[in-house]
Amino acid sequence: MxxxxxxxxxxxxxxxxxxxxxxxxGENDRKLTIVNPANLYDPTPNGYSTAVITPANARIAYISGQGGQDATGSLSPDFADQVRQAYANLGSALEGIGARPDQVAKLTVFVVDHDMSKLEVLTASVIEMFGENLPAQTLVPVPKLAIDPMLFEVEAMVVLD
Structure with missing residues (x-):
């Protein structure tokens, strides 16, 4: 043969x-499938999904950790300001690769000296950016990040097509 x-x-x-x-x-064949099994705790009020299935044959992009630095490299000392700026930076990185927030399958966030009081800020920022298309997410408490004033960092796995 x-x-x-x-x-x-x-x-x-x-x-x-x-x-x-x-x-x-079609377009639906390239969308992420969000899975929140009924027999597990519903994580959506906390700004994430249990699992996300990527479409077959999808290209994946990995966005490096985005901190709360503004365009000049300055960092606010305020945790909430850094989180908001980090998600704005993530949005810019997505635009830079031609992607949208609904193409983000997984986030990993790193929080310096995490405590429960920070969850409200984190949840609000994720829901503001992703709406109902909440990616899978892992929060990792850390003692410090790359530079001392950094309090927050977010990295993403993105399905391009």
Whole structure:
């Protein structure tokens, strides 16, 4: 059997077994699927989802940790200001790669000296940016970040297509 026919047959088998047809793939085939199982605690009021499934054959981009520095590199000493600026910076990074917030599958946030009083600020910022399309998220309490005045950092995994 020729190599071209082998590749054609393999492509047909992949299409049949996965149900994917690139010629008819629509916008919904490229969306993230958010999963919050009913038998688990509902995390959405806290600004995240239990799991997010990425579409088959998606390209993934990883955005490095964004801190609360403004365009001049200055950091406010206020935690809430740093969080708001970090999410604004994340939004700029998304724009820079041609992505939208609803394409973010996973966030990891790092909080210096975390305590429960900081959750309200964190939750409000995530809901403001992502609305109902809440990504999976992990919060990691840390004693310090890259530079001493940093109090918060957020990194993202983004599905491009």
């Amino acid at each position: 020729s190599r071209a026919i082998n590749h054609l047959l393999i492509g047909v088998l992949i299409t049949m077994t996965t149900g994917l047809n690139p010629a008819t793939a």
